[in-house]
Amino acid sequence: MPRQITAFSNPLIKRVRSLREKRHRREERLFLAEGLRILTEASEAGVLPEFVFFAKDGAQHPLARALIDAVEARGGEAIETDRDILAKLSGKDNPQTVIGVYREFETGLARIDRAAADIWIVAQSLRDPGNLGTILRTGDAVGAGGLILVDDCVDPFSVEAVRATMGALFTQRIATARWPEFLTWLRAGPGQLVGTSLNATQDYQAPRYEAPTFILVGNEAQGLPADYEARCDLLVKMPMLGKADSLNVAVATAVMAYEVLNQRRPR
């Protein structure tokens, strides 16, 4: 039976609200996801929140009802509250009707089973939460195994990143590592490391990619460091006919990932 909270001063409300800050997420090992669509995607992927907050009218929806029942059956807590408190938790004037509080996933490379997929995406110093979310969605679409975040990247558990993943956060594996650690792990097994770079001489449609393919993209402004490029098995570039000579990093990732997929899929 859901309990009710309607006081802003409630300690749980304060605690959950603090998860919008990275420092508190790291301490608590919890993060927020908002909206019935994302929470249902998570549930379908077998991931349920520790807490689910909902407005009374939000619980009318059959998917919300199913979610609340599942959370309670699994020993989590469902909390009925009001729109004002949901707005406070989400930081938005017009909040979603359900908000979930999830346990952070372990993000060690040891959790990555490279044999589980033919495509993996590796992003170095990725800074924009929207790009991270878009890349995870693309990974989901091309059947990638997940995303490996190398060096200092945006926090994948930030509210903005979670929102931008549209639920793909729960279907894709996420790992974080420094570059040397990643390279050591990569070279301990099969895997072709393909860097995308403006410095490449090879067209991205020229090679036949080998599975598992690790698609490596660099920071939004700087691209990949030269010494990282030197460690790739292949460096490739997309044609750019325009004047700007740059693509958004999530776009470059997607164009590469679809090329790798297209080479392998039956048609």
Place this chain on the structure above:
Amino acid sequence: MPRQITAFSNPLIKRVRSLREKRHRREERLFLAEGLRILTEASEAGVLPEFVFFAKDGAQHPLARALIDAVEARGGEAIETDRDILAKLSGKDNPQTVIGVYREFETGLARIDRAAADIWIVAQSLRDPGNLGTILRTGDAVGAGGLILVDDCVDPFSVEAVRATMGALFTQRIATARWPEFLTWLRAGPGQLVGTSLNATQDYQAPRYEAPTFILVGNEAQGLPADYEARCDLLVKMPMLGKADSLNVAVATAVMAYEVLNQRRPR
């Protein structure tokens, strides 16, 4: 010779600052672009601002110097100011060192010469300025002619959209139209209208696209209306192997646009 403005109360400062609001942009037919990179891209594309604001240290850069000289030679005005005022104009604590005020482009369909390019991108009810910017950058990269915004889209002259285009706003044509007007214009000349849709049965790599190809993408949340899809010459979809069954609209646009380009480019 640049004049100096250091007073927040200066009427020009107030006027320029107001351009961050759509209402004032429409009244003045002016918009803001920030940063030496974007302003230089614009200049290389033959577009100079009516006003350029710069901090004293910003003018040291040779590109900034060249820009200031070009603006003054063309009868525009260069205004030396300080970081506080640049911050006020840009709305950011850490502003770029140069800010330009540009005359809005005409965005009637009549300005689109469809014979000028083999690819055109058409976005319907696009709402996110980041997506608009990313799509324009992609258009620049694939050699598209420009972007036609159908129905109620985000303002391409908003500060956020201009920033996200990274300068491609000045290399790509932009038009705005309601759907009936667009269709009438389209059917008055050659052009294959290719819609991307989850409802399509045809794989996006199956057809041979005909030039000029008009790639049509729909709203971020809703996709294309069914009756719009019915008016397309082709409806195609990308493979989606994942659970989420959705791609970011700028990603879908890019994957399609590179397919069209790849069918035609020499390799």
